[in-house]
Amino acid sequence: MSVASLQDTGQDDISADQEHSERSPLLTKTTSARARTPLPWRQLFVLFWIQLAEPLSAMVIYPFINKMVIDLPITGGDEAKMGYYAGLIESLFSIAQALTVLYWSRLSDRIGRKPVILVGLFGLTLSLVLFGISTTFTGLVISRCLSGALNGNAGVMKSMMGEITDETNVARTMSLMPVIWNTGATVGPIIGGWLSNPHEQFPVLFSGKFWEHYPYALPCHVIAMYCAATLIMSFFYLEESLISHPPPADTSTPHYYTQPSLSQVLTPRVRIAVISYAFLAFLDIALRALHPLFLTASPSFGGLSLSVRAVGTCLAAFFIVSGVYQAFAFAPLYEWMGPKRIYIVSMWTFVPIYVLFPMMRASLGSDENLNIVTWLELALQIVLYTIMDMGFSSAIIYVRGSAPNAYSLGATNGLAQTVVSIVRAVGPISATSLFSLSVQISIWLQSHWGESWKRRVVGFLGGNLIYIVFVLVSLIGVVAVMRVPESPIVTNEADDAEAPPRLEAMEISSVERGSGNICT
Template identity: 65%
Template sequence: MDEESARTSSQPIAQWQSERAGGPDALQLLSSEQTPLLLKSNVPQPLRTPLPWKQLFILFWVQLAEPLTSQVIYPFINKMVRDMPITGGDEAKMGYYAGVIESSFSVTQALTVLYWSRLSDRVGRRPIILLGLLGLTLSTACFGVSSTFWGLILSRCLSGALNGNAGVIKSMMGEITDETTIAQAMALLPVIWNAGATIGPVIGGWLSNPHERFPSLFPGHFWKAYPYALPCFVVAIYCAGTLILTFFLLEENSNEFPSKSMKLTNPTSGTLEVGNTSTSTPSTTPTQRSQLPLSQVLTPQVRISIITYTILAFLDIALRAIQPLFLTASPSFGGLGFNVPLVGTCLAVFFLASGVYQALAFAPLYAWLGSKKIYMVSMFMFIPIWVLFPMMSASLGEDKLINALTWVELALQIILYVIMDMGFSSAFIYVRASAPNAYSLGVTNGLAQTGVSIARAIGPASATSLFALSVQISRGAHTKPGLAFRWLGANLVYEIFILISVGAVIAVRRLPEKLELSKANEEVDVNGNEL
């Protein structure tokens, strides 16, 4: 077979390369953590598969909808709660109610995302993605016109219950990437998230209260009665447009997946192996392929990958909840006292810097350091990030005014956040690689997203509640003797998350050291037996 016919045959690229190199065993990878996806020096490196940019573009467009809908509320949610008759005018209680609203999306998503992921293995990815976009459109619009606490809760719950896209998108990306493109593709997921997390706060900060800020453009009672409807409507329109785009352009892949997939060929060896798998025979239906019991899906590698990903998501969402609360709260309540537009701008800078860095730096760093080292460094960055919060508060001094030192500390926190955010790309790779076999990719991502959704459900509420508790302790600390007690009580929230961050670094150390290429076209069960 000549090279041209081999390229155009139905055989996967990895098998064609294997034949040229002297058989499939020649492609076995003897890797180190520093070079996780490189071949032996005496074996030709696999040809790079072109990225399917058309399908990736649509998936990224869909992925953008979730951070937009979740992050658009952060600049104004605390003020929105404070304006409602539920806190009794007590600003210290603001964090409790804001945290419950922020968490309600993830609570309902945690209850349903595994169902949507498993259903996508049966009916296909495309219908589930379309339904998720419809849910985001309706719920975001309803949130903007909700005037009661329970109306806000119901809107967020509806959004989470109908949206299983986070896990389904990762599964679909697993079907259209291979070992030569995984780092580049997975590195773009956090970029898309951060793009949405950049644009969302800007929309929420600058389009809130349009009746007061742009009276000539938004006159009338409606915009005065619903000051936060405009940013929600803008995001809902984006979701509706994405729904139309997806309906016409997204191609279904589930009937023939997985043509390219990572899989674990030896669950007991502590080694994750990466490779192409053959397209299933016509007699194997999507339903038959997705029925691997959960007890067999939850291999040790799957469990540790999910645990570390969940801890990362918990710390990240807690940070995202604390950051706007810290920036918004007055200095007497342990914050910096920024206004809503400035909060939106600061959050946008955080996420924009991270997105640019991810797009440019992750793939080269991945090839140089490997996934595990990047993961460990990313987790470690949480420790100084949390330390900087009380440092910024202390830098205000007695006059409680922002000074140059405060801005330097805030800039340093942005830099550390950018480094930390690389951990998500590593987490995606580990979860994808840990799938027990080629046909459990959907349920593996569903389980991972369930853990992440639980973390994102309890993260905002616990973080903001701890912040409120710290404020209450600080305000009552004048009755207690000792500077140490006052300082420890006022910073209780940061101390707890520093300890969790240390535990996260320890957890990442338990991940497998090596990522290896498996034999081309080999399908295996959870015990490593060839099917």
């Protein structure tokens, strides 16, 4: 339950029975008589600044990770194996996060959101410093796992935003989250692409042996400095949003609830919200891993053979367009279409997005250079990606609205983030491995089956295996999203018979309301 909602409860003259009948887990039905609550911009600014650290940390490696794998003694110079190792490194963060994020989220329900967020920022800082100076596969693995294991911020920040907003302003807040993510996802690849190999690109400024020996340290350390500065700022300016009330003498009172168990949190409404969110996250992270690999790989290995700098610029273009669109379009579309229709349309866009990959490869001329058709297809992908990205705002709103009560908001977001972290761990390595497998199938058929019709048919299917698989997964994702309720504000509680009691109205003292302080 948001702080704003609690304050309204303390001010409105509403009977307990009426409040219970009209209140869903975390959201209440908005009536025309209720004014829109102003957004808490100061707190949101700090949270958005923190949120920016994660996409910066995640996306900074994407322009150079494939080249880094080739440069280091990992693949033995075999470009066909590049996708396997690059995908594994990209997945390690999510694997480690999946093992720990639920612990961090449930811990934040007990000790508060702020301490957990500070630990997460420290983990990002340390891992980036180590990643930039790693010269072995083991070093890359350890630094990437450290980042995920110490960082539970993705789930905790969603809980925090759920507590400082209510049903009248949640759409506006959630529409800004993809903007922040896309800002980081824009700047991250630019930094990763333009600051790699500084001893070659900027020899006057970076002529020392250090930069020659560690060609990818500069972009990683620049982002590490951002995370360290954010840690310091959060320590001083981030306010705790978790309200802690001491237990009454008689704990049998209906207004006192302990933290529910995971089985109580995992209601049918939560399961549907989490599963649909998982499909969206899986297809998105697979696309993020596949796209730079496709752009980097040479035409003979199924790609477009762009430079690291060009890859960073292309990735930045994706997120710039999407971020601007989200900032201005999502809230009006949310009110017009509703979250479910936005969700369904977003999931559908994955089908043409994945189909465009083999179309771009086929559009290359005999000299295997990019032409106007290829660039137009790439531009169309950007437009479709922008539409798809709206689905995340709907997904977050559905997860927030499915929480059984305010004491389970952290656990609900933690469960969702655990599942999402698992699929985000599987997504990159499955996409890049399928890409390499498709290339290997195509190369093998060319050398063994000649020019028969059988080779052409099987070669087409095998060479495009990755795109066929992900189109089918996209269609399954559409079916999953169709099962979510029409609105995240659900008043039918028959399906939650085993859930813990709903959180009733909690009184906030006049001192708390007047000072604006939040108990920790």
